[in-house]
Amino acid sequence: MGSNQSNTTKVIGSTSEWVEFEDDWFSQGVSRYAYKGTFHGNARTEGERCVVKVYKDEYLVHLKDYAWKVDDRVYRKAREMAQLFNARYKPSTATEFVAPEFTKVDKRATFYFLGFIPFERNVKGKIAGTRDNVSNIIPANASIAVERFLEGDYVKYSSNTGYVNPDFPAPTLAAFSHFTYHASNGEFLVSDLQGVYNRQGFCLTDPAIQSGGSELNAHGPTDLGKYGIVKFFQTHNCNKLCKGLKKAKISKVTPGDKVVLDNVLQNMPSTQSSTTYTYQLNRKSGLPNDAVEHVQNNLTLDAVAECSETDEPGSDSNSDDQNENKWFKSLGGTIFRLWKLISWSR
Incomplete structure (x- = not known):
């Protein structure tokens, strides 16, 4: 899938499912890095691709668990609205939002060894084209969101x-x-x-x-x-x-x-x-x-x-003049049709 998958998550919720994900992120926003990953521990999803979004340490310092909880609330509201929209309009193309699962980083292969000397692994840094220690980019026990690959x-x-x-x-x-x-x-x-x-x-x-x-x-x-x-x-x-x-x-x-x-x-x-x-x-x-x-x-x-x-x-549905004009046109058309029927009956 790309770079080495050396990182794993804790199990997701009450399931036995967990995820392995790559060292280097492929995209980032203001609060998270996105990594390619693979599902494990569940026969139904074993080996399927997913996206792991790791919350940045500097973002979590201020918000802590509120960071992922507010994201969960946004997804839930969006999914609820999509269900209402689909039920009302029954469009030929339905609208849905992926349902992320939230967990934390588990083991990280932080070190590699040259002989008996440990060195902390380098991964993609905060800015594309740079490298940094893994502990600075994927903090221990960091909160993450896991989504199925689209x-x-x-x-x-x-x-x-x-x-x-x-x-x-x-x-x-x-x-x-x-x-x-x-x-x-x-x-x-x-x-x-x-x-x-x-x-x-x-x-x-x-x-x-x-x-x-x-x-x-x-x-x-x-x-x-x-x-x-x-x-x-x-x-x-x-x-x-x-x-x-x-x-x-x-x-x-x-x-x-x-x-x-x-x-x-x-x-x-x-x-x-x-x-x-x-x-x-x-x-x-x-x-x-x-x-x-x-x-x-x-x-x-x-x-x-x-x-x-x-x-x-x-x-402008609030225009009284426009509505009144439509009413008179309709009335005029009805009178004209009645007049024609009376004329033909004679």
Whole structure:
């Protein structure tokens, strides 16, 4: 599978299953390194490929077990929403999220021996192209998430800042994100959709949840809160699956907060596929963190239905003039048809 698999995990949950994984990560985010691994200890999955995501030591220092627990909560909410979405729309291509299992690093072959002299193994460092001691990259007893390997071409369909992949627009997934805001009544929105498309449909991993509450980062470092929700609807194009779904509408914001909101939104990269982290909101906008958090705490978003089930996306279902005009046209057509029947009967 690549580099030497010298690392193992503790058993997963109450099962006998465990994982062996490589020395060198193939991808990394702000909080985890991703390694290729293999399942063992279970006849059903023996030898199958998986992905092991090791939480970085510097990330765990502050969050400890909260780090993996918040990720577990994000996955659970995303999976629940996917089940509701599939049940409601019954799309030809289902949407699902992988179900990670959480455990810890067990044995690490930390040393190799030259004669009788032990040397700590070198593995891929924190930056690509560098090497470091294994103990600095895969800490003893580190928390990890284990996911089954996704077969197919991996695609980043959307980001948490309004980006939509122009080569793979995936209207079903765009509608899914919109649906999560509607179904949660504005409490959150699932975004940052990535994964593979195969015979089962869309199989996704590493989603982000944008919180509609008063706290940034409530769902981990990719939770951009109300900024992420507003940005999503700024770039989202509704499709037929979005009929009847509520949208976020700013109902209360002070002039000062509006300046901060607009500044942050302008600096959220909707044309880039990369994931944005909460701490980057103030860095990219050049605003104090207190100002960014103040808007999250005080901005009021309402979940408002802007389209009815029978209206085309984008139509103004609240327009009395438009509805009245439709009624008169319908009435006029009925009268005309009755007049023709009476005329023919004579």
